[in-house]
Every structure is written in C-alpha cells, then in structure tokens.
Amino acid sequence: MLRLTFLGTASSRPTVSRNVSSLALKREGRLFLLDCGEGTQRQMMRYGVGFSLDDILITHLHSDHYLGLAGLLRTMSLQGREQPLRIWAPPGAGETLRALRDLGGDRLAFDASVHELQAGEAVEGEGFRVEAFATEHTRRSLGYALIEDARPGRFDVAAALALGVPEGPLFGRLHRGENVDLEDGRRVDPAELVGPPRAGRKVVYTGDTCPSRETVRISRGADLLVHEATFTEHESVRARETGHSTAAGAARIAREAGVRRLVLTHVSARYAERPGQLLEEARTVFPGAELARDGWSARVPFGDAEPGDPDP
Template identity: 40%
Template sequence: MELFFLGTGAGVPAKLRNVTAIALKLLEERGSIWLFDCGEATQHQILHTSIKPSRIENIFITHLHGDHLYGLPGLLASRSFQGGESKVTIYGPAGLKAFVETSLSVSGTYLKYPLEIVEISEGVLFEDEQFIVEARKLEHGIPSYGFRIIEKDRPGTLLVDKLKEAGVTPGPLYKKIKEGISVTLEDGTILEAARFVGPKQKGRVVTILGDTRICEAAQELARNADLLVHEATFAKGEEALAYDYYHSTTTQAAETAKHANVKTLCITHISSRYDRNAAEELLQEARSIFSNSEIAADFKSIAIPR
C-alpha cells in the first residue's frame, strides 16, 4: 500500500504544484489503483509516473470545486483510448453524475469500459472482503467529504513447522487451516485451526480529507489512522483567513492529527503563495505540534507498512 501525490496545490495550477490528485496504490493487495480527486491535468501528471490508467478501479471525488474535478473527463476518455476495459466506479457529491455525463456527451466521448457514478452521503460507500471506505461531510463552502479507507484484518501466518510436527504435509489442508477451518485427519485427530495460525495481521487505515475547516468530522475520520492527509492551505497565523475561506492552517491540521492519535500526518493543498523555500517553514509549523508530520509534493510517495 502506497500513497502517491499527483497534485498538491490549492486553487489553480502552479509551476511548483499542480492541483489536487492522489493515487492510492493497491498493487500488491488487489492489483489496482484508487484515485482521490482529479484536478486539471491529472492525466499529464500521470505521464511522468509508472501509473497505468487501466489499473484505476475506483475514483473518489471529495467535492466539486474545479481544482479537484476538472481533470476527470479527460482522464476517463484517455483511459478508454489507451485500451482500458475494466469497470470504473466514481464516488462523489450530488451533481457529479451530471458533470461527468454532460462532459462526455457534449464532447461526443464514448467509453469502451463500464462506468458507474455513485452520488454519496455519509456512511459506508464501499465494502468487499478486503476494504471498507467510509465518508463523512466536512466543513467547506460546498459539500466536501473526507474518506476513511480501512483495510480489513488479514489471517495470521500459517505455522508450517508446527503443522509438519503434527504430521500434516503441504496440500489442501493447509489452505483450510489458513482460512480458520479446523480439520480432521484420517486417523480421527482433530486439528484446531487456531493452534496453527499466528496472530491476525492488523489492517491499515488511511484517511484522506477534502477541503475543510478544522472540525470534529475530520477527527473522527482520522481516529488512530496510520496516515492522515489533511489540507493546509494557509500558514500558522492565518486562522481567520482560513476560516473565512473554509480552509485550514498547518497547525490546525497538526492539532487534528494529534487529537486523533494518528501515526503520520501529511499536509497538502498548499497555496501558491508559498514558494519552494516556504515549504520547510510550513512543515516545521506542523511539526511543532505533531512531530511525525510530512509535507506533500508532486510525485512524492509515502509507503504505508503493515
């Protein structure tokens, strides 16, 4: 599991930072990529990476401001032109369906793969045998959501040496025991699966927030997360300006991370008023409150280990 930043700026594209887009690489877990927001020129950013659009499975749009959305029609079209055939599901606020369908219809774009658009409200958006994605509404000028991606716990390691001591050779019984199913041997011996499997591997939690003021919903989504991605459009001391524009400062993001007991914070959505030299100062502002803080940059990658 790896988080890859395709765009980390706020409002408008800049030379240093493109507008928001984040790829969650789940290549080992499910052979796919989930995209969070798709600002203008996201597909251009992808050209500088090893990301294959055909691997994009789900796209989550936090809100419908252009710097989080305007790259979506182009990406969907290019994915089709490049031979993508697998289904894509897009999740986002009310109005997303009209935006996508109108863009594709007016431009005469035909997709060669199935597309599903799910307009969301708070609660569980997605669940399968591996992951759960929950959404909560944040505080912004228009409906804006944060997402909590929860990896389900995985079965523990199969204790092969212990099985061999019990006289069980590799084969179908190993698979059953790994799945937690107790088995009976030919001589009538019952092997309790729990005795031959190590502790469960705890699933990881990643929280990705859309634009927001500091708020309780952000803290709830971030609770005990391995990684929190929180906007920090403004620097410390600009709290009044951040409030007026429905955004957050570096220190407010850090306070959220601290109170939510996250392992790592990464601040993003950085205003173009802050140049490359200012990035270190913004990072230190966050670290003064939450030491395990990082600042996003275009093409920065953060691994999320078990």
C-alpha cells in the same frame, strides 16, 4: 500492497513544481483516483501510475479537484478502453460531473457511470471498503477512508510442526480457520495455532476541510492520514473563512486521532518558495509530520509488521 502516489499537491492553482489536487491509491490490483484536478492525466503518465482505474472519487466541486476529469476520460477512450469506470461524488454533484463527462461530442468508448455518495456509504472491495465521510468546507464535500477488513491472527509455524502438521496446504487450511485431520487420526483445532485477529490497514484522505470532529472519528488509529494544510497559523482567519486547515490544525487532528503517520498536502501558492514553513509548524504538534510533493510515492505497511513478514 497498498501504495499512494501524489499526482497533485497544490491548492487552487498549479505552480511550477506542484499540480492541483489528485492522489492515486492502489491496493493489490485495484486502483483508485482521489480527485482529478486539471492536468491529472499527464501527471499519471509522468509518474507511471497508468490508466487502469476502477473508480474515481471526487471530494467536492471546486474546479481544482475535478476539471481534469474530461481530459482523462477522453484520453482513456482514445486508447481503446472498454471496461466500465465508476465516478463517485458528494450528493448534488452528479449533474455537473455527467455534463463534464459528456464534453467532447463523441460518446466515450466505455461506460463511465456517475454515482452520488452519502457520508457513511462505501465503495466495496474484496477485503476492504472505501468509506465516505463528511468534511467541513465552503460547499458540500466528502473525505474518503480506505478501511481493510480484519486479518487472521499470526500462524505459529513452530507449534504446528511440533504437533506433527506437515508443511504445505494444511498450514493454509488451519490459518483460514479450518480443522485439520492428521494421518494418525488426531484432529488439530486452528485455535491452537492461530492468534487473535489483527486489524487491517486504514488510509484517510480529507480533501478540502477545516479541522473537524468527523475527521478525528474516521481517522482513529489510521496508518496514514493525508490532510490538507493550505495555510500556516498566521493565516488562520483566512483558513476559517475559506473552509481550509492550517498545518498546525491538521497536526492537531492527527495527534488527537492517534494516527501513525501524517502527510500534508494542498499547499497554497503563497508557500511555493518556502513550503517548509508548513512542515515546521506541523512538527511542533505532530513531530513525524511529512509534506507531500508531486510524484512522491508512499507505501503503507501493516502496523504490526515484524521482520520476515512479506512486504505489503
């Protein structure tokens, strides 16, 4: 299972319908929080995300992306959390985040360590990694890409049965690449039954950025690109001055990178009444573009999923 829940989709300041930046990303039993604007802890409760976080990844030190961290950590401490938590951020952000972590007087009931990441470094997981990449904003910033390892090829059940392999544990051994000896003395090579390796999934979150070549590079073939779209093209000069993207600019990145799905976020308050302007603009470039809203949850299936495959 790989699922995103948008906790905050506004830029700079909250509006009536949108909180500031935060995104929950869950893969199997591991939960990541990408950015933590003010009020994130309430959004997590409101949308059923829960606080069983392993890692919080901050894209940059603009207040709408990290000020919610102090309250979230204090709440988890009051709830009796004991397991450690790791906070990741760009180079130079550690001192500020440690100071924010320590606000409130009493020590936290758990260890919350702060680590600085360079572009190209990754937070490792079982069967995947979350890789940091450089973005282009008005201060040092990172985006994050969850990249899964390659998966085994498809297992040909019909061919296995035809060879006389009984259903059960031997199927699993063959799929893992192990030779299997049958009762009649024959040895079955997994290469006879298992197709070529298949790509894992990739989800990219940009944080705040101008359109950049690095985003195109990391997003090549991504299953889902979550790209900021603070402005429309009418405000393109303002977008460049403030280190942000227009909806059309985000869509051009998605088209060039060949992503399967584009979701826009980080909506300026100037479009609070008509956020559809952003979506209309993006769809002129990338027809399948979508616009996130607070509380919206998106499942990420495998790109080669077929009817009858397990639901990821």
